[in-house]
Amino acid sequence: MTPLTPDDIRQVTNQAPPLVGHNVVTTDRPLVEAVLRHGSPEVLDDLLELGAEAGTAEAREHGMLANEHHPELAPYDRYGRRVDAVRFHPSWHWLMQRAVGHGLAARPWELQEAGAPHAHVRRAAGFMAWSHTEPGHGCPVSMTYAAVPALRADRSLAEEWTPLLASTSYDPGLRPVSDKRGALAGMGMTEKQGGSDVRANVTRAEPTSVDGEFTLYGHKWFTSAPMNDVFLVLAQAAAGVTCFVVPRVLPDGDRNRLDVVRLKDKLGNRSNASSELEFRGTWARRLGEEGRGVRTIIEMVAATRLDCVLGSTSLMRRALNEAGWHASHRSAFGSLLVDKPLMQNVLADLAVETEAATVLAMRLAAAVDRADDPHEAALRRIALPLAKFWVCKRTPAMVAEALECLGGNGYVEESGLPLLYREAPLNSVWEGSGNVNALDVLRALAREPEVLDAWITEVGLARGGDPRLDRAVDDTLALLGDSAALEGSARRLAGRMAACLQGALLVRFAPAEVADAFCASRLGTSYDGTFGALALASGDLRTIVDRAVPAL
Incomplete structure (x- = not known):
């Protein structure tokens, strides 16, 4: 055998090249067939840009970086004020901007209302394709999508929040929603003593002097994406488990009393911040009938x-x-x-x-x-x-x-x-x-x-x-x-x-x-x-x- 030289040692052979530069949609034949079966050629055409971007080396790199650099909780600012902010790597924001921009949050509900026949098929295919980049950021996108049908239990709340949740503008940061071009939603159901048994929840809701407004007191064991703008949560009112809308920032610009106790150290989903929250006089508005929260x-x-x-x-x-x-x-x-x-x-x-x-x-x-x-x-x-x-x-x-x-x-x-x-x-x-x-x-x-x-x-x-x-x-x-x-x-x-x-x-x-x-x-x-x-x-x-x- 011929001895290897130093240059030979550094040569790389028989390794697969990176899987980049492909269209994640068009190379998935079962997905293409399903879009055409349940949607239309126009729906498929509308997904091509998303599919191409999801298959780029840039998207893959941002996905890896978002998982390597985990979100960090900053409970206080430099002056000692309680802020409960969650800081993310720029790659997280890159991914979120494109997910929201491609209409993967709540946009299908507005399109459906406007008569678009395949809005949810288009969004489902896009959500699957874009998730190839990195799955963790799909959590806030998913909850934002899911909030709209629940908000329809109250017409005024739906009219207030749906346009923001359906926006294709990613606008992070804790500000009054009146100052934002788009918003994201979260959900707080489980508590440490109950888990899936939400009827065992002990978070209580006390009515204020204003009809439909309450203050919440309690603890939520798992609330993903605590940086989002609004949350749907369950709490015990006089008539039983009730659903409430909890904004992160109050209409006057003050931050709602929603304390982030800690971020969960999870097996996976590392790019996404999952948290424990404490409510201590947190302002909320009732959604739906009291006692019919589930x-x-x-x-x-x-x-x-x-x-x-x-x-x-x-x-x-x-x-x-x-x-x-x-x-x-x-x-x-x-x-x-x-x-x-x-x-x-x-x-x-x-x-x-x-x-x-x-x-x-x-x-x-x-x-x-x-x-x-x-x-x-x-x-x-x-x-x-x-x-x-x-x-x-x-x-x-x-x-x-x-x-x-x-x-x-x-x-x-x-x-x-x-x-x-x-x-x-x-x-x-x-x-x-x-x-x-x-x-x-x-x-x-x-x-x-x-x-x-x-x-x-x-x-x-x-x-x-x-x-x-x-x-x-x-x-x-x-x-x-x-x-x-x-x-x-x-x-x-x-x-x-x-x-x-x-x-x-x-x-x-x-x-x-x-x-x-x-x-x-x-x-x-x-x-x-x-x-x-x-x-x-x-x-x-x-x-x-x-x-x-x-x-x-």
């Missing part, structure tokens, strides 16, 4: 659950892109990894999982666009907790498998995969853990019989398309027969209902190879969740992989 805020919860599904799907797609890109440029044992049969099986399986999440997520967004249709409303009611449970639960294992495709390179921070891996469990925890959503499925089935009819109708559209899907639907309906065991088997039921819904959408709309792979693996009784065990011909595996891997 019913009032539930529309916000539903919208944020949709974004949990969209965010998890985006994590899957970004991880799949990185794994496929690496395998297409890395050689081992005489050939490219992507040409190895077992790697093809793994990548194809990851692609099937991602496409199943994409078709379900976009179907839910389309249901929001058509909320006046009884079937769409009922389908959204049952499919949201199903998708939130299943898609978010599948994401950590999927991202871990994608990381492994890069070997040791994937375990290094510079690859971006560790960031995705830390983020992967988040959406399964936020807005109701797995058990909460599985039980919500049972609640919907028990109280709203139309939701089961909607599910049966939706999966029935694929009846006869694949016998394995037909059997899975029948077996799933049989699970509903044992009412005594339903709560203990709620996770199994939710998972099967979600998988059947995904299978039905793939049978109807996906290439035959993708639908076949999904039905053969996910809908069988022996499926153990291991990726890379598809029983498909090599030609079908390669077809699925070629459909999924970005081609530049």
Whole structure:
């Protein structure tokens, strides 16, 4: 062997180039097909600029920097005045400015009111694509989007806040909203003694002498994005749990008494500031009926659950892109990894999982666009907790498998995969853990019989398309027969209902190879969740992989 020279040692070979310079929208074929199916060519055209910017090296660098430089809490200013300010790295503001500017906050609600037919489909696809840059800043964007349907419980409050929340101008800083070009919203529900059981909340609301105005006293255990302009919170009034609108800054310019106790030190979502808040005479306005706070805020919860599904799907797609890109440029044992049969099986399986999440997520967004249709409303009611449970639960294992495709390179921070891996469990925890959503499925089935009819109708559209899907639907309906065991088997039921819904959408709309792979693996009784065990011909595996891997 010829000895290596110092110059030879420094040469780099057999490393994949960075995955940059691609359009995140147009290289995602299942997403493009879903936009065209539920939207229009005009909607797709409107997403091209966003998709191109999301795939740039600049966007990737800002995403890494926003996570490397965490937000910092400044409780006091230099003079000792209490300010409770949160300071962010400039890359956070770069990401937020573009997310808001691309209309990913509350703009769809105004567009829908103005008659735009596909506003939520456009926003869902854009939210998934832009989240490739960095997932943490999606939290304040999501809560701002979700606040509008809840605010509609009070016409005057909705008219006051919706134009600001729907603005495409990112205008950070604590100032009266009358001086701002745009605003962001947050949510404060959970408390340390209750968690998901918000009826156990002890934060109290005391009425003032002005009708509809209250002062709040209590503690909120998790409130993300404490720098936002307004929060929807729950507190105990005389008639029970009630929803309130809490501005960060009062109309006269004084800061509301909203103390940020600390920022949470979280596993992931590091770029986003999640906090504990204390209310000590905090001024608030009642939203909706007193004692009906859960019913009032539930529309916000539903919208944020949709974004949990969209965010998890985006994590899957970004991880799949990185794994496929690496395998297409890395050689081992005489050939490219992507040409190895077992790697093809793994990548194809990851692609099937991602496409199943994409078709379900976009179907839910389309249901929001058509909320006046009884079937769409009922389908959204049952499919949201199903998708939130299943898609978010599948994401950590999927991202871990994608990381492994890069070997040791994937375990290094510079690859971006560790960031995705830390983020992967988040959406399964936020807005109701797995058990909460599985039980919500049972609640919907028990109280709203139309939701089961909607599910049966939706999966029935694929009846006869694949016998394995037909059997899975029948077996799933049989699970509903044992009412005594339903709560203990709620996770199994939710998972099967979600998988059947995904299978039905793939049978109807996906290439035959993708639908076949999904039905053969996910809908069988022996499926153990291991990726890379598809029983498909090599030609079908390669077809699925070629459909999924970005081609530049």
